[in-house]
Amino acid sequence: NAGVTQTPKFRVLKTGQSMTLLCAQDMNHEYMYWYRQDPGMGLRLIHYSVGEGTTAKGEVPDGYNVSRLKKQNFLLGLESAAPSQTSVYFCASSHGRQPQHFGDGTRLSIL
Amino acid sequence: QQQVKQSPQSLIVQKGGISIINCAYENTAFDYFPWYQQFPGKGPALLIAIRPDVSEKKEGRFTISFNKSAKQFSLHIMDSQPGDSATYFCAAGDTGNQFYFGTGTSLTVIP
Numbered sequence: 001n002a003g004v005t006q007t008p009k010f011r012v013l014k015t016g017q018s019m020t021l022l023c024a025q026d027m028n029h030e031y032m033y034w035y036r037q038d039p040g041m042g043l044r045l046i047h048y049s050v051g052e053g054t055t056a057k058g059e060v061p062d063g064y065n066v067s068r069l070k071k072q073n074f075l076l077g078l079e080s081a082a083p084s085q086t087s088v089y090f091c092a093s094s095h096g097r098q099p100q101h102f103g104d105g106t107r108l109s110i111l
Numbered sequence: 112q113q114q115v116k117q118s119p120q121s122l123i124v125q126k127g128g129i130s131i132i133n134c135a136y137e138n139t140a141f142d143y144f145p146w147y148q149q150f151p152g153k154g155p156a157l158l159i160a161i162r163p164d165v166s167e168k169k170e171g172r173f174t175i176s177f178n179k180s181a182k183q184f185s186l187h188i189m190d191s192q193p194g195d196s197a198t199y200f201c202a203a204g205d206t207g208n209q210f211y212f213g214t215g216t217s218l219t220v221i222p
Contacts, residue, residue, distance in 0.1 A: 004154070040214055042115075042212035043155070045210065048209075050208060059211070090154050098160060098202075102156065104153055
């Protein structure tokens with residue numbers, strides 16, 4: 001039972017490049033979330049989904065897009081990466097509305 | 112603007128002592144208050160949670176105290192152990208599926 005798996009674990013991008021972060025969960029959870037964690041700021045919600053085919057904006061959605069085409073997967077896209085998006089990104093899933101199971105994060109640096 | 116204010120930023124406690132972390136909020140729409148534990152290089156893990164109609168919830172050595180009128184809640188770790196050394200986050204959620212995290216408390220338990 002893998003829980004929540006994030007791919008990749010590390011990535012370095014140049015400003016303006018695009019990339020997609022993948023989150024996969026094997027617990028049949030309806031709710032999935034993308035957070036970013038920055039020093040001294042805790043975790044901030046980027047986007048979330050309450051079920052397959054649905055997405056919604058969180059606290060800091062600008063510069064990001066998401067898709068939930070399959071229940072088990074939640075993708076986070078950066079169309080044109082900026083240095084301000086350097087962060088650790090966490091995906092989470094849950095049965096209920098509070099994020100319950102987190103992945104181990106993707107460490108993203110944008111030069 | 113930080114929706115949930117957490118203190119202290121760091122805490123050092125002797126083994127066997129009590130660790131206390133405090134959080135405060137302003138938004139009366141918050142109706143669920145979870146705490147998370149995070150070890151270095153890992154994602155947060157849901158530790159314990161409370162609803163505002165309960166003043167205290169205990170799970171093992173972990174207790175949440177909730178003061179609705181003061182809009183404050185705290186985590187108490189009894190008989191603190193070196194294995195409890197981690198970063199702790201409080202959070203608050205509203206009915207709109209958004210959870211706002213505190214900035215975290217780095218706990219070190221000295222043997």
